[in-house]
Amino acid sequence: MVQERNIIVCILLSLVTCGIYAIYWFVCLTNDAARAAKDTDFSGGMSLLFTIITCGIYGFYWYYKMGKTLKIANDQAGISASDNSVLYLLLGIFGLGIVNYCIMQNELNAIAKNSTTVA
Numbered sequence: 001m002v003q004e005r006n007i008i009v010c011i012l013l014s015l016v017t018c019g020i021y022a023i024y025w026f027v028c029l030t031n032d033a034a035r036a037a038k039d040t041d042f043s044g045g046m047s048l049l050f051t052i053i054t055c056g057i058y059g060f061y062w063y064y065k066m067g068k069t070l071k072i073a074n075d076q077a078g079i080s081a082s083d084n085s086v087l088y089l090l091l092g093i094f095g096l097g098i099v100n101y102c103i104m105q106n107e108l109n110a111i112a113k114n115s116t117t118v119a
Helices: 007-016 021-036 044-053 055-077 083-094 095-117
Strands: none
Touching: 007 021, 007 044, 007 095, 021 044, 021 055, 021 095, 044 055, 055 095, 083 095
16 A cells, blocks of 8 residues: 655654754655555665665665656556656756655655555
């Protein structure tokens, strides 16, 4: 199950906690996307660990991988969506990771709404 989250609350919590909530949000986004796409090899904890070990370089791959994973998840949920892998990568390169989180969460919220409507 994908958990629906309020994007504004996530942004505010990320700012108030000086980024600590953003780390939690990163892990949750990854786990929810992997669960929605039925990808057992992709996990939030491992992605966070790889990002820390590589001093953030893995994060750029993560943006691209999340775009591909969310595309698969949307297809499996029956939602027409475009592949935003390159958009996520470009926003990440320009330091707009929080914007990526918001777009990703919006896609996951749509998947969560669709799964509750269908079920």
